Amino acid sequence: xxxxxxxxxxxxxxxxxxxxxxxxxxxxxxxxxxxxxxxxxxxxxxxxxxxxxxxxxxxxxxxxxxxxxxxxxxxxxxxxxxxxxxxxxxxxxxxxxxxxxxxxxxxxxxxxxxxxxxxxxxxxxxxxxxxxxxxxxxxxxxxxxxxxxxxxxxxxxxxxxxxxxxxxxxxxxxxxxxxxxxxxxxxxxxxxxxxxxxxxxxxxxxxxxxxxxxxxxxxxxxxxxxxxxxxxxxxxxxxxxxxxxxxxxxxxxxxxxxxxxxxxxxxxxxxxxxxxxxxxxxxxxxxxxxxxxxxxxxxxxxxxxxxxxxxxxxxxxxxxxxxxxxxxxxxxxxxxxxxxxxxxxxxxxxxxxxxxxxxxxxxxxxxxxxxxxxxxxxxxxxxxxxxxxxxxxxxxxxxxxxxxxxxxxxxxxxxxxxxxxxxxxxxxxxxxxxxxxxxxxxxxx
Numbered sequence: 001x002x003x004x005x006x007x008x009x010x011x012x013x014x015x016x017x018x019x020x021x022x023x024x025x026x027x028x029x030x031x032x033x034x035x036x037x038x039x040x041x042x043x044x045x046x047x048x049x050x051x052x053x054x055x056x057x058x059x060x061x062x063x064x065x066x067x068x069x070x071x072x073x074x075x076x077x078x079x080x081x082x083x084x085x086x087x088x089x090x091x092x093x094x095x096x097x098x099x100x101x102x103x104x105x106x107x108x109x110x111x112x113x114x115x116x117x118x119x120x121x122x123x124x125x126x127x128x129x130x131x132x133x134x135x136x137x138x139x140x141x142x143x144x145x146x147x148x149x150x151x152x153x154x155x156x157x158x159x160x161x162x163x164x165x166x167x168x169x170x171x172x173x174x175x176x177x178x179x180x181x182x183x184x185x186x187x188x189x190x191x192x193x194x195x196x197x198x199x200x201x202x203x204x205x206x207x208x209x210x211x212x213x214x215x216x217x218x219x220x221x222x223x224x225x226x227x228x229x230x231x232x233x234x235x236x237x238x239x240x241x242x243x244x245x246x247x248x249x250x251x252x253x254x255x256x257x258x259x260x261x262x263x264x265x266x267x268x269x270x271x272x273x274x275x276x277x278x279x280x281x282x283x284x285x286x287x288x289x290x291x292x293x294x295x296x297x298x299x300x301x302x303x304x305x306x307x308x309x310x311x312x313x314x315x316x317x318x319x320x321x322x323x324x325x326x327x328x329x330x331x332x333x334x335x336x337x338x339x340x341x342x343x344x345x346x347x348x349x350x351x352x353x354x355x356x357x358x359x360x361x362x363x364x365x366x367x368x369x370x371x372x373x374x375x376x377x378x379x380x381x382x383x384x385x386x387x388x389x390x391x392x393x394x395x396x397x398x399x400x401x402x403x404x405x406x407x408x409x410x411x412x413x414x415x416x417x418x419x420x421x422x423x424x425x426x427x428x429x430x431x432x433x434x435x436x437x438x439x440x441x442x443x444x445x
Contacts (some may be wrong), residue, residue, distance in 0.1 A: 119179070357394055
């Protein structure tokens with residue numbers, strides 16, 4: 001992995017707690033070679049952390065907008081019954097077998113803090129954490145490696161419904177960070193030594209623009225310190241600051257894996273891009289990932305080139321693409337895209353989504369690889385890998401490189417200014433990407 005141990009004592013002195021200080025140069029190799037092999041994976045979104053757009057049937061006929069309000073409205077007993085049925089049926093051993101058969105080598109499994117160490121007085125119900133233990137066995141049986149992803153933190157680290165509670169960003173207030181560390185330590189103690197577990201993600205998508213980044217960096221350092229003696233890659237999200245914002249951080253910290261999420265649907269300007277522009281953007285983003293000084297994956301991305309999926313922007317909130325979200329000017333029609341199957345998409349949509357997926361596969365494999373969002377939905381065709389594979393829009397096996405797209409979209413040579421013009425174009429693209437990261441993070445809310 002990247003980095004050395006020359007600065008390990010200095011790093012340790014900066015940690016907040018003694019048990020997180022890396023004063024001894026432990027370095028166990030992860031059970032997957034993240035510096036030499038490509039990550040090819042998929043997320044199990046909507047399984048242990050509910051999202052209305054992935055499983056709308058759980059949110060129809062009630063006033064809930066996230067898992068917190070759903071369990072609050074149902075009450076403990078009814079919520080436990082309903083969610084236990086969901087946990088035990090949404091993903092099974094057969095799903096893991098299908099993932100492996102498609103050539104995947106990783107599955108990223110999101111889990112919320114409330115499933116690991118709940119807080120008193122909250123309506124969440126427990127049981128998913130025990131099913132996670134079974135899922136690790138299923139992954140091992142299928143030959144898959146697992147990244148356990150802490151997807152929701154106390155107070156919400158981003159205000160998204162996928163953090164468990166939509167609304168304010170209250171993580172870092174009170175003892176929320178300390179509780180998050182306790183949750184990670186329990187995951188470490190219970191599951192880090194499982195043969196299938198090769199990575200643990202400290203926290204999904206902390207909202208950098210709304211948080212004190214010094215606190216976020218210290219949390220990452222402490223989390224890494226507590227995991228340093230485990231044979232897992234310690235994964236951290238770039239907090240919507242851009243992949244290259246972390247080049248000067250983490251010296252001496254072994255087995256770090258940087259996670260960035262690439263979506264081109266939460267910003268009107270991106271939604272107006274042509275299919276070819278989407279491909280160019282994905283290929284350029286892959287170049288940025290590869291130029292970073294840490295092993296970097298795109299831990300979430302999609303085939304989506306619209307935000308038409310039902311409730312993608314929040315329950316009952318509409319879409320920017322057809323002008324039903326926040327009075328946006330319509331770009332096109334969501335007919336056939338908001339629900340249903342991949343088979344029902346138009347021929348043009350199938351062609352463009354397929355090309356976009358292929359470009360992203362090539363782009364992200366310039367770096368350490370990718371993990372698609374998500375394995376299955378109840379009917380969001382641009383986002384459903386299982387359905388995309390079935391209908392031939394996702395290469396099967398995923399290692400099939402016969403139809404890569406980036407070579408056709410290299411930056412053009414500009415005769416007048418030559419290399420300087422190309423370099424300037426790339427710098428401008430990097431600045432634009434950093435701004436879009438922030439815009440997309442805020443617009444997802």
